[in-house]
Amino acid sequence: MRSSRFRTGTATRHLGQSNKEASSWSKLSRAIADLELSGTAPTVICRPRQRQLLAGLTVIDTTHERSPGVARRRVYVETYGCQMNLADTELLLGLFRQGGYDPVAEPEQADVILLNTCAIREHAEERVVGRLGDLFRHKARRPDLQLGIVGCMAQHVRDRLLARLPFVDFVVGPDAYRRLPQVLNEHRPDPYIDVQLDRTETYADLVPEREAGVRAWVTIMRGCDKFCTFCIVPYVRGRERSVPMAHVLAQVEQLARAGFREVVYLGQTVNAYHDGEADFATLLRRTNEIPDLLRIRFTSPHPADFTEATLEALATCEKICPYVHLPVQSGSDRILERMARGYTVEAYLHLVERLRSVRPDVALSTDVIVGFPGEEEADFEATLQLMREVRFDQAFMFQYSPRSGTKAARWPETVSPEEKQRRLQAVIDLQEAIAFERNQAWVGRVVEVLVEGPARKRDGAWCGKTPQFKTCVFAADEAPQVGTLVPVRVRSANSHTLFGEPEFTASDGAATVGGNGR
Numbered sequence: 216m217r218s219s220r221f222r223t224g225t226a227t228r229h230l231g232q233s234n235k236e237a238s239s240w241s242k243l244s245r246a247i248a249d250l251e252l253s254g255t256a257p258t259v260i261c262r263p264r265q266r267q268l269l270a271g272l273t274v275i276d277t278t279h280e281r282s283p284g285v286a287r288r289r290v291y292v293e294t295y296g297c298q299m300n301l302a303d304t305e306l307l308l309g310l311f312r313q314g315g316y317d318p319v320a321e322p323e324q325a326d327v328i329l330l331n332t333c334a335i336r337e338h339a340e341e342r343v344v345g346r347l348g349d350l351f352r353h354k355a356r357r358p359d360l361q362l363g364i365v366g367c368m369a370q371h372v373r374d375r376l377l378a379r380l381p382f383v384d385f386v387v388g389p390d391a392y393r394r395l396p397q398v399l400n401e402h403r404p405d406p407y408i409d410v411q412l413d414r415t416e417t418y419a420d421l422v423p424e425r426e427a428g429v430r431a432w433v434t435i436m437r438g439c440d441k442f443c444t445f446c447i448v449p450y451v452r453g454r455e456r457s458v459p460m461a462h463v464l465a466q467v468e469q470l471a472r473a474g475f476r477e478v479v480y481l482g483q484t485v486n487a488y489h490d491g492e493a494d495f496a497t498l499l500r501r502t503n504e505i506p507d508l509l510r511i512r513f514t515s516p517h518p519a520d521f522t523e524a525t526l527e528a529l530a531t532c533e534k535i536c537p538y539v540h541l542p543v544q545s546g547s548d549r550i551l552e553r554m555a556r557g558y559t560v561e562a563y564l565h566l567v568e569r570l571r572s573v574r575p576d577v578a579l580s581t582d583v584i585v586g587f588p589g590e591e592e593a594d595f596e597a598t599l600q601l602m603r604e605v606r607f608d609q610a611f612m613f614q615y616s617p618r619s620g621t622k623a624a625r626w627p628e629t630v631s632p633e634e635k636q637r638r639l640q641a642v643i644d645l646q647e648a649i650a651f652e653r654n655q656a657w658v659g660r661v662v663e664v665l666v667e668g669p670a671r672k673r674d675g676a677w678c679g680k681t682p683q684f685k686t687c688v689f690a691a692d693e694a695p696q697v698g699t700l701v702p703v704r705v706r707s708a709n710s711h712t713l714f715g716e717p718e719f720t721a722s723d724g725a726a727t728v729g730g731n732g733r
């Protein structure tokens with residue numbers, strides 16, 4: 216077969232790329248070889264400019280013709296990265312549904328496959344490139360399948376992705392989703408590229424397609440104006456803009472009517488929300504009035520954007536949960552300044568004190584980066600000291616790694632990989648011990664759990680979150696109703712989970728609140 220001439224070395228020579236590119240092309244080669252072994256003649260969709268890259272393969276088409284007679288098409292989405300990306304996937308699914316597509320659970324079933332990507336984490340690009348290489352086998356079998364990349368990574372490394380993966384049909388940034396369903400129905404000889412950032416796009420009018428459950432994630436603002444020196448977000452998601460409050464409230468009212476019991480407001484700097492008239496505190500207070508909604512959360516606030524009005528809302532709105540994710544990143548003023556975080560250690564600690572004074576039951580989590588360029592032992596010690604002082608309930612801890620396009624990526628790295636690893640392990644060990652102690656303090660107490668469903672790892676057990684966003688697993692003879700608040704007495708705890716026994720029976724209506732019967 217002609218395709219047996221498709222070899223990694225050949226592809227690499229054509230591409231003139233590194234070994235990493237060779238590896239993704241090698242995956243394509245292997246996928247095609249698999250087809251050959253299975254007796255299926257490999258076919259490859261290819262545009263004119265790609266022919267040279269695929270020389271030696273059976274190239275059978277250069278466009279994306281629709282199968283005649285198929286009214287609705289099928290879309291499959293894979294999501295990488297943060298909760299904002301998951302929320303964007305729900306948005307995309309809603310958009311595609313409106314545009315005549317039905318979501319499917321497996322790539323085999325899809326007419327369109329898209330990877331909603333993230334540029335924030337290290338190695339994200341390699342993962343996505345590798346996955347696209349895997350998914351290419353579907354395209355090899357079904358030439359009219361459309362395969363593409365959306366999201367932050369599409370925005371960030373468009374040219375590199377196209378060079379590495381010339382078979383992709385579209386590359387679309389996070390502000391350019393609107394036209395995608397329509398564009399994919401059009402005849403196009405070349406890949407569709409749209410990575411234009413839009414200072415006004417909030418997708419306020421679109422209806423996301425959400426998974427059923429008790430918790431709904433609602434994006435209330437997009438982008439970021441902070442430009443921390445290590446972070447790529449402002450470059451790939453653009454500047455801050457907020458969804459008008461009326462749209463947000465209407466969406467949450469609809470969600471509450473549909474049975475969701477908890478809403479989580481999302482934004483890169485969520486407490487910077489301002490739609491021109493209403494600020495974040497106003498939005499929180501108005502949300503607190505929505506009937507049938509039991510809980511309100513938000514993530515992630517920026518320490519510098521906390522206002523007295525927001526603290527006041529936290530103190531007085533009973534539906535706002537006592538849990539705040541408050542990224543600190545470093546406990547050293549010198550490093551915070553290099554990071555351009557916009558606050559000092561003193562200001563951060565003052566905010567922690569204020570949060571704990573208005574909500575004594577508040578749980579705090581944070582993000583920590585170790586090994587930032589210029590971080591010396593004393594700076595690292597200051598981070599450990601801050602963690603000991605605040606005693607976070609949870610922390611997300613990372614070694615610094617540069618993101619191309621950021622200011623810090625131009626600075627020399629001053630901390631060796633081994634030292635970064637040592638520092639990371641030290642913060643992890645410290646945090647594990649603190650989280651364990653903080654969770655032990657719950658043993659013997661009764662917590663209110665919003666029931667989410669059966670526990671994954673324990674037969675006959677149920678799980679949900681406490682107001683402090685702690686996972687609570689409890690055994691129950693009678694199944695509790697999903698979406699209700701139930702009292703659970705905590706009997707034991709580790710650093711991540713509380714374990715308890717119900718202080719209710721399923722027939723004990725007085726012990727439960729709400730419920731959507733899902």
Ligand code: SF4
Binds near residue numbers: 441443449
């Ligand atoms: S506040 Fe800083 S770390 Fe957070 S998204 Fe904005 S630039 Fe990135």
